Amino acid sequence: MYVAVKGGERAIDNAHAWLAEERRGDTSVAELGVAQIREQLSLAVNRVMAEGSLYDPDLAALAIKQARGDLIEAIFLIRAYRTTLPRFGASHPVETSAMRCDRRISATFKDAPGGQVLGPTFDYTHRLLDFKLAAEGEVADAPEAPPQPGPTPHIMGYLNREGLIEDEAPSDATPPDLTREPMELPADRALRLQALTRGDEGFILSLAYSTQRGYARNHAFVGELRIGAVSVEMDIPELGFAIELGEITLTECETINQFKGSKTEPPQFTRGYGLVFGQTERKAIAMALVDRALRWKELGEEDQGAPAQDEEFVLMHADNIQATGFLEHIKLPHYVDFQSELELVRKLRCEAEGSTRWEAAE
Amino acid sequence: MTDKTERKAWMGLLARAPADDLDRLWSEAGLAPDYAYLRPPEVGGVMVRGRAGATGAPFNLGEMTVTRCAVRLADGTVGHGYVQGRGKRHATQAALVDALMQGGTKDTARAVVLTPLQEAEDARCTARAARAAATKVDFFTMMRGED
Structure with a gap:
């Protein structure tokens, strides 16, 4: 059940202001730039692009910063942005x-x-924390070898x-698009x-x-x-x-x-x-x-x-x-819903107690 | 009319180029022709498709951001820019280079913009390919059970 209520604007504004302050964290620590996220947290950026369903590393990095590193929240931001874009068309299938x-x-x-x-794989690493990364330092150039042609x-x-x-049956059929039709x-x-x-x-x-x-x-x-x-x-x-x-x-x-x-x-x-x-x-x-x-x-x-x-x-x-979206909506106000449940339980309890007393009296 | 294959090649190069690289080359080139927008820069999405099993039926993989615009030079030449990302300046400069490449300033535009962009791209690709090649596994047999 949905009932429109007013109130809480000041609390909401103040909560968001505090959110911004908490996002920034200790100001004696340098602020994280979007380009730093894009370059140095690139696998998080990749996940946000994949599940946000929009390939744009700069936007994904911005979303991660805004979401304080909560990747699902960042994906949400990207999905919301995606819906504002006009669709220019569809590509040829990538080769x-x-x-x-x-x-x-x-x-x-x-x-x-x-x-x-x-x-550049994590495979065959020992999964031991590398404390050298906790200190600033130069990274050695990766070795090179003659590239394979073609x-x-x-x-x-x-x-x-x-x-x-x-x-795989070859086909050029236009595929269905779940972002356009349910x-x-x-x-x-x-x-x-x-x-x-x-x-x-x-x-x-x-x-x-x-x-x-x-x-x-x-x-x-x-x-x-x-x-x-x-x-x-x-x-x-x-x-x-x-x-x-x-x-x-x-x-x-x-x-x-x-x-x-x-x-x-x-x-x-x-x-x-x-x-x-x-x-x-x-x-x-x-x-x-x-x-x-x-x-x-x-x-x-x-x-x-x-x-x-x-x-x-x-x-x-x-x-x-x-x-x-569905999971988290249950934390939003359901006062009236709950009020009716509360009354129902009280009524049932009353009836149950009534019948118990009646049975006891028998 | 310009060869289609050639035009495809330079439009692709301009689309892939990092916006900052093109911006720097464009300002240094001092070409600055008079132009009007036929279509002002517009940011949109393109649905990227793949194929099931790499060779089968197409499916929708997800979108990418693209910026497009069209310009007309004073002499009437029309240039189109379609570039990856959300760079309105990038799209405008790509459209201007596309227009110049169809006219008398073709050689200059190629020399001061396209050639350096291509060289930078080749260098980036070679650097990655060389790093990849260095991670190629050389197997050697330690023991054969059945011998």
Whole structure:
């Protein structure tokens, strides 16, 4: 129940003024610049871009500063800003095969053409706190080696030549857009991928983990994980041709999963796919696992009743802004709602006590 | 009319260039032609798409910010600017360079703006590629079980 009430303006203004002061913190400590956040907290910036569903590192850094480092609040700010932008159009699908890779690894083929390129990874670090970072100091230049010429081919292409992995049906169909039309279920894979790539990292991670632990197990291998820059092209009507609008960093994960075959398909490997804004590999791997779990119906697999197979459960709960909006609204005034509940409980209590006395008297 | 491929290349370069680099080169170049906006700079979003499994059906990945504008020089040449991010000055300068590249000042514009931008971009790409190459794993066999 909603009832309009007035009051509290002064308290709200003062609360926001205090918020600003707390955000700044101790003024004897230098203020954090937006460019510092963009450059030095870049993985937080990447997460805000991915889940805010807007690629703009400066805005994401500003949102993180404004949100005092609360990433879901920052994502909320980016989502709100995004709705104010006129839509110029949609890009051509990005060519990840032409990615300029910072990182490219395969867990399935040791000698993949193009090699195992680790890139700037936390893998193989000892996860010991580095107290040198607590002191200011120069960072040594990273070593260099002669760059590999040309693009790095996708590893899936090699498996595909033997016909051992399912084909992705080529298509140029216009995909549905959940930012424009309400999500309708059952969703096709394009809609699922859109919902997963902007979904909450923690939620997608937990679902993916649940598949690994046996809730709709799909035996995923990371066929390839790559991180790097791709160019974005769009047709410009006034020019009559497509131009490049810029370059974005993406993380792509292709999983290779077991499949026994079905009435129509021979035994072969199947695929899961993750593609996420920024350097966001935990999210991209998790997305690929959940994508694969959600494909059970089209692959003719058994419904195990696992959460990761339940399209409605996954898609309706993956968005952290929807979730936090509904969750947090319960802290806002519900005085009248509660008043009616209170009266109901008092009445029930009264009736119960009345009947108890009546029973006792009998 | 200018070759389409060539125009695509310089518009892409201007779109990708860091706004500060273009701004510095543009002010140093002192080209400053008279112009009027056909479309004043406008910030908007473009929905970026990917493909399922990299090669399958398209899906919507998320939006990116883009700024666009169109200018007309005194001689009637029209230039378009579409650049990544929210830089109105960036979009205007890109549109002006696009217009100049279609006329008599083409060689100057190329020499003082495009060539340095391309060199800076090449250097950035090479530096990243060289760092990546240094992290390539060389495997060596320690022991083979079946021998």
